[in-house]
Amino acid sequence: MLTTGLRFLEALATPHGVDRYLELIHPMLTVRELRGEVTSVHRTTRDTVTLTIRPTRRWQGFTAGQFVRVSVDIDGVRRTRCYSPATSQHRDGHFELTVKAHESGLVSRWLHANARPGLVLGLSQAEGEFTLPADRPDKILLISGGSGITPVLSMLRTLSDEDYQGTVTFLHYAYTEADVPCLEQLRDLAADKLVLAYTDAAGGDLEGFFDETHLRKAAPWFAEAQTYLCGPPGLMKGVRDVFADLGVSDRLHTEDFAPTPITVDAADATGDVTFARSHRTAPNSGATLLEQAEAAGLKPEHGCRMGICFSCTRVKTEGCVRDVRNGALSTDPDDEIQLCVSVPVGDVAIDL
Amino acid sequence: MTVTKLPKLSKAQFDSLGRELDDLRQRVIDDLGEADRKYIYDVVKVQRTLEVMGRGLLFAGFFPPAWVLGVTALSVSKILDNMEIGHNVMHGQYDWMRDPALNSKMFDWDTVAPAENWKHSHNYIHHTYTNILGKDRDIGYGILRMDEGQKWNPYYLGNPVYAFLLMAFFQWGVMLHDMETERLISGEKKWSETKAVRQRMWQKGVKQTLKDYVLFPALTGPMFLTTLAGNATANLVRNVWAFSIIFCGHFPSGVQTFTEEETANESRGEWYYRQMLGSANITGGPLFHIMSGNLSHQIEHHLFPDIPARRYPQIAPEVRAICEKYGLPYNTGGFSKQLASVFTKIVRLALPDSFWGRPSGPPAGTVGKGRAMRAA
Structure with a gap:
């Protein structure tokens, strides 16, 4: 019943979707998009801030050890970072994030300075394989x-x-x-x-x-x-x-949780990188596809820049790429790859 | 018709023109921030509020003032949605915000033309090959004769009629434009290649039609027909307005067209030069600029299609000063003047050039590095 009603509302709200109207009344009213409201803020050490977050109805909970992608708008730009809830997975309706303000951390410093009750953050469902087995070890x-x-x-x-x-x-x-x-x-x-x-x-x-x-x-x-x-x-x-x-x-x-420096030998970079949807082609610089896309003036969606959050996953339509973390090669066409940890091996085309 | 004598720029001048405009663009990009985000969200809020108000007022459509107010609100909403929001967002002007709701890959607008199709023919074809005859499919949109360079044939006697129909059904025209019918007829493109484009048209067309002509009228119950008429009127108002603004962008007299030969191997400076000479502005107040999606600053838009449109009026004085410095024309005028000039051209080009006492075929004035320029 709810889905039928929602489908009807979506047909009325096409092409923008119901959330684009509801959020103008209150940002937490969204029915499809997952968001979270900061309900309390504690600063327990000089450089950390602990936020209690109440997610919208779409929240499916998390398993201890998983992370969520948190988005905030800083000077007009949406910045997304991954944080792991620090609370028990058995507390319904809210969870806590403890964020350490790193010297070069744009989002962590911003949250440390600006987080206050009432702030609405963008959220993703919890992700990640770093969890305890359901059958708890002794x-x-x-x-x-x-x-x-x-x-x-x-x-x-x-x-x-x-x-x-x-x-x-x-x-x-x-x-x-x-x-x-x-x-x-x-x-x-x-x-x-x-x-x-x-x-x-x-x-x-x-x-x-x-x-x-x-x-x-x-x-x-x-x-x-x-x-x-x-x-x-x-x-x-x-x-x-x-x-x-x-x-x-x-x-x-x-x-x-902190990026390991990615080093690629630019000397053996060959071929061209084609961003098919944007009609741009540039010689392969040896950097990751995310960096090459940005160097080409594109602004692909991304999050962690270290291969864990899958925000920058795109379809590689042609060519071979290497995962910089483990050297694994992806040679199949139409393979989904993460731009931030993939470097081209020769000519590559990305659906971007 | 006069052949405008355009200034001859040297290679060094083209290069410095390119650098100056690149610098201007970079300065704007470096300055983008919260103010731009707030601006576009404010426009979105006004548009969505007007839309809800408009649709709501049509529930009282039996009361004529409510109907008129409702249709007005809905018309303005559709104009803002298509122009200041849709066109500009789909250009990627707000992609730097990394906000999925206003991202060029995700956004779709309140017209029957699917975003994906339109972005190809507009952002890529039209903005790259602006005013190059044979490459820019927006010169006459494949159905009109808008330039002397298009060879006359008796089909073009209907020029004013086709233009009138395009104006009235503009959203459908924009949608069908992506079929590239003239390339299908000429055999450059096969029918089977249009499959994806056709599927998107069908899906979007059904959704839009259902919303405006079935669901909302049905919701108003006994007001079904008045609501349907209201929605159709709002779509018509938007069509006429969008057509008028857009036709003033490249078709007023004085705007230049180019041939493929003279634009082969363009430098950055030469590309900017073509964009400036191939576009025309419309003067007006701040509200007029917003309602035109800032396409009243077509010159600035064509120089920098991917910077937020609210920046165009801000940089216009600087662009104009650059034009003056290099002795380039900066085509601008009041709305009625530009529009009259467009309609005159539509009627004039319906008849063979010889009718007006000129030899048929493109008159050429040799300008610059042997460039053949035509001015209408």
């Missing part, structure tokens, strides 16, 4: 660093809501105690499960960067556990290396 080690805390904190809170009876340890890295977001809440929630490591100060449970000693102290049972890791590139590499040395890489599950 032993779980959660490791995070800096603002990588959010997806694993969501896992911790979810387990707590489920009254999880297994063993769990939450190992978090921060510069100093003052840099740990929501510290008091964390202590209330799981003081006995919490291991805090400070890289730039004393006073934590551990000190300095991650190594095997840290691992053995925090979770001596790591070899029987499933480990979930999210943090800055240095921590990610450190943990991956230790797990590889110990032969337990298959028990490590990771989520990169």
